[in-house]
Amino acid sequence: MNKPHSAARKASSVERGAERTRSDPRFRWAAEAAPNALIMVGADGKISYVNGQAEKLFGYSRKELFGQTIELLVPKRVREHHIKYRQDYFQQPTTRAMGQGRELFGVRKDGAEIPVEIGLNSITTEDGTLVLASVIDITERKRLERKLAQTETLAMVGSMVAAVAHEIRNPLNSIVMAAKLLGAGDLSGEELDQVRTALTNESQRLNRTLEDFLQFARPRIPKKEPGDLNALIHEVLLAAKTDTAVAGRTVTKERLDPRLPRAAFDGDQMRQVLWNLIRNAFQAVEGKGRIEVRTEPHDGGVTIVVEDNGPGVPDDQRERIFAPFFTTKAKGTGLGLPICRSIVTAHGGEIRIDSGPNRGTRFSILLPL
Amino acid sequence: MRSQSVLIVDDDLAGRAMLRISLKQAGFDVDSAGSAEEALRRLQERRYDWLLTDAKMEPMDGFELSRRAKTLYPGMRIIMTSALYNDRDILVAPIDRFVPKPIRFDSLLNAMRA
Ligand SMILES: Nc1ncnc2c1ncn2[C@@H]1O[C@H](COP(=O)(O)OP(=O)(O)OP(=O)(O)O)[C@@H](O)[C@H]1O
Numbered sequence: 001m002n003k004p005h006s007a008a009r010k011a012s013s014v015e016r017g018a019e020r021t022r023s024d025p026r027f028r029w030a031a032e033a034a035p036n037a038l039i040m041v042g043a044d045g046k047i048s049y050v051n052g053q054a055e056k057l058f059g060y061s062r063k064e065l066f067g068q069t070i071e072l073l074v075p076k077r078v079r080e081h082h083i084k085y086r087q088d089y090f091q092q093p094t095t096r097a098m099g100q101g102r103e104l105f106g107v108r109k110d111g112a113e114i115p116v117e118i119g120l121n122s123i124t125t126e127d128g129t130l131v132l133a134s135v136i137d138i139t140e141r142k143r144l145e146r147k148l149a150q151t152e153t154l155a156m157v158g159s160m161v162a163a164v165a166h167e168i169r170n171p172l173n174s175i176v177m178a179a180k181l182l183g184a185g186d187l188s189g190e191e192l193d194q195v196r197t198a199l200t201n202e203s204q205r206l207n208r209t210l211e212d213f214l215q216f217a218r219p220r221i222p223k224k225e226p227g228d229l230n231a232l233i234h235e236v237l238l239a240a241k242t243d244t245a246v247a248g249r250t251v252t253k254e255r256l257d258p259r260l261p262r263a264a265f266d267g268d269q270m271r272q273v274l275w276n277l278i279r280n281a282f283q284a285v286e287g288k289g290r291i292e293v294r295t296e297p298h299d300g301g302v303t304i305v306v307e308d309n310g311p312g313v314p315d316d317q318r319e320r321i322f323a324p325f326f327t328t329k330a331k332g333t334g335l336g337l338p339i340c341r342s343i344v345t346a347h348g349g350e351i352r353i354d355s356g357p358n359r360g361t362r363f364s365i366l367l368p369l
Numbered sequence: 370m371r372s373q374s375v376l377i378v379d380d381d382l383a384g385r386a387m388l389r390i391s392l393k394q395a396g397f398d399v400d401s402a403g404s405a406e407e408a409l410r411r412l413q414e415r416r417y418d419w420l421l422t423d424a425k426m427e428p429m430d431g432f433e434l435s436r437r438a439k440t441l442y443p444g445m446r447i448i449m450t451s452a453l454y455n456d457r458d459i460l461v462a463p464i465d466r467f468v469p470k471p472i473r474f475d476s477l478l479n480a481m482r483a
């Protein structure tokens with residue numbers, strides 16, 4: 001029977017504390033000058049002070065707000081949660097931002113919701129704790145963010161369209177001409193061979209391009225199985241060396257650790273990753289440098305290193321090279337590295353680059369077991 | 370009448386081959402080169418009526434090749450082809466015709482016979 005009474009007494013003493021604080025002319029002066037909406041709340045959730053900015057932001061007058069619980073300004077769907085949050089906060093009233101990355105909203109008198117950011121401060125008076133919430137309207141910032149994201153998407157679609165056009169029109173060009181030639185008749189045996197080869201190779205090339213785009217646009221979940229990474233690496237390096245278009249007189253070296261633990265990976269996807277990295281390395285040394293591929297165990301995983309002594313990547317491009325469609329090659333699509341990164345990440349791994357002008361380039365893939 | 374001669378420049382192997390066979394079929398005297406550098410060497414060896422070059426090549430691209438070729442051999446006519454282009458580059462390039470890829474062979478022939 002005693003309890004409600006003492007709670008009431010405590011509440012009223014907090015109110016007196018609030019009264020003292022908010023009638024302190026220095027506090028009022030500072031609060032009214034603040035650019036943010038300020039709302040002071042007691043442990044019972046009752047509003048005991050608001051500044052002019054808060055009146056403006058929420059559309060209520062001070063009179064209307066005094067004595068109301070703070071949940072009046074919180075969207076209905078999160079009110080329950082808010083009450084609990086508030087009670088917890090008073091247990092440990094530290095200065096912090098509210099929401100921890102969640103989007104927060106306030107409700108105006110007219111019912112409109114506004115995106116806000118809220119900072120919480122506690123003020124301890126002799127009679128109890130008060131919380132001062134500082135509220136910032138971030139409507140404009142959100143609008144700008146959306147616009148920026150939209151612009152970025154558009155720019156990306158733009159480069160995607162350009163890349164698709166380029167990658168598709170060239171093989172298509174050969175196929176269209178080859179088909180026409182097949183109908184023309186009087187070709188020599190050698191010419192007929194060339195026409196047939198063009199039809200097969202170029203349609204395969206179209207399909208590969210399409211697969212690259214799909215892998216990028218809709219990455220497949222890896223089908224992981226324990227396998228022999230060293231064998232796969234050896235196979236890909238061999239294929240690259242025999243690809244006369246890039247190999248030239250490049251010197252290659254394999255240092256594959258035979259004690260490498262068996263990691264689980266998606267063979268097709270890892271082959272693509274290795275192929276992209278090794279092809280980049282061959283392209284970087286332009287047929288006259290050195291390439292080394294290594295494997296080694298590391299804490300709880302395996303590391304694959306592809307290293308070349310080519311021109312390296314300039315400092316300001318080290319992150320950009322992973323962006324889709326970033327390429328410095330006349331015939332590049334700029335999808336090689338983004339695909340590598342998305343596959344390696346889907347494996348729970350990580351891809352790192354160590355490079356600088358004239359230092360060569362080292363890509364490391366860290367895979368968990 | 371002597372048949373018209375043309376030098377095809379494209380680093381795309383299949384595209385180059387198909388163009389070479391097609392133009393030969395149409396009665397042209399055809400040579401081809403896989404890069405702008407190789408094309409410049411060929412041009413030193415003999416004269417051509419036409420230079421038919423792709424725009425995007427490495428290290429020298431079709432635009433640079435056209436500029437040099439126009440200065441060295443002003444009488445030779447230049448046709449540029451490309452799968453991807455922006456109109457401004459083409460407007461300012463010293464070329465006589467532009468034909469987009471995929472090439473419509475009829476319009477290419479029309480361009481060369483006009
Ligand atoms: N080993 C390397 N040495 C120097 N630069 C590199 C190396 N690997 C990648 N780069 C740089 O990163 C860019 C992007 O590489 P990425 O593999 O994503 O695309 P690309 O090789 O240009 O084209 P694609 O792989 O689609 O044919 C390259 O254009 C190049 O500038």
Ligand SMILES: [Mg+2]
Binds near residue numbers: 276279280336337
């Ligand atoms: Mg690449």
